[in-house]
Amino acid sequence: MLIQSKFRSGGTTPAATVAGLQPSATSYYPEGAVIYAQGDRAGALYRVEFGVVRICRLTADGRRQINAFLFQGEFFGFEAGAEHEFYAESVNGAGVRMLRTTGDLGAAGLLAVALQRLARAQQHQVVLGRRSATEKMAAFILEMSEGQDESNAVVLPMQRNDIADYLGLTFETVSRALRVLREGGIIRVPSVHQIEVLDRVALEEMAA
Amino acid sequence: MLIQSKFRSGGTTPAATVAGLQPSATSYYPEGAVIYAQGDRAGALYRVEFGVVRICRLTADGRRQINAFLFQGEFFGFEAGAEHEFYAESVNGAGVRMLRTTGDLGAAGLLAVALQRLARAQQHQVVLGRRSATEKMAAFILEMSEGQDESNAVVLPMQRNDIADYLGLTFETVSRALRVLREGGIIRVPSVHQIEVLDRVALEEMAA
């Protein structure tokens, strides 16, 4: 069921890693490939080398919640317990490097990464709990624009269904929210995966 | 109702003791008292000695999202950045001890605490994003019952408004959701702050 078609590229390039971690080779995960599954034994730490990774959870009745999209340079895979509570998949074809902890030395660096993730998770809780559909979409575009070049052109690598499961909406509502922003003159949508921000201030006011 | 409510003492101001290096004595924060505010300088670590603490954020238009309720023995106050992104308040009169970050709790211990909080935050994202009002309420009762010794009697120390802001609902909907569970024979509500679980399996199925 879990097709982990891996595409090993050899060689360990020196990379900025958390202190105390030993890097190994980068694995390539095609679109939709599972990096680890819910219930898998935890312990390893991963780093996104290129592409996008999503962290998800399935409920008993099949609904999906995406907790985070992770981009180049971000770490994932750490867990409080022995098993993965969530699963990780490649969104659009991603290169992932597996790292191993060597004990206490990495704890300080890991702590910084974990606190960063916690801050983002808490911010996302506000969006999930107290925002309308259009406001969620505005917040999402701004969140995606962070870390991308500041040219008002934002790339949304994932598909509408992924955005919906991240924001707690349906994909139809995502589509409609984009239309509201578009017809309000706040964004342009030149193609499915591209957003052009026309009025960043308006977006920030909606998302604040 | 609340045992500590007669136990008023003047709470020591947190700002005054930031410079203190030794783990200070427990400060008492009466109901609704602010432990630290949004924008306050971060750095200290806190531990709940008794009572309940809520971690909140206000949006620009006044809506509130509660990220977590913290009970006896739990830590809070760590931040990724230099400022507190959220604020902390006493829910029902709480004793809070301030600790030194690197003194009483090493980086490894702090990491474990942070990962625990991250796991709970991610689980809460699922509840916020993909559950109906009644299911949210079921999940909340189960979450509160963890860490309470008696199996079927669950105490909800906070008021309906707090529950609503934690679950992304209105307090009216919280009240209605409780009624649905009550009329379904799943819980009893002997008093405002007490829940008796009659059918735990049903609750778990709703929250799974």
Place this chain on the structure above:
DNA sequence: CGATCAATTGAGACAAATCAACACCAGTGG
């Protein structure tokens, strides 16, 4: 006892989900 705030309950409004139809695009094979 009245004052005040919290909680419940009801009626109607509204936002998002659901159900359904159609448009768009890339890949395939005729």
Place this chain on the structure above:
DNA sequence: CCACTGGTGTTGATTTGTCTCAATTGATCG
């Protein structure tokens, strides 16, 4: 080149769940 096809996205019509607004009860306290 053109019809097929399946997946993805958009749009429309209707339903449903939650919010909003409003009234009432209940709890707490001076």
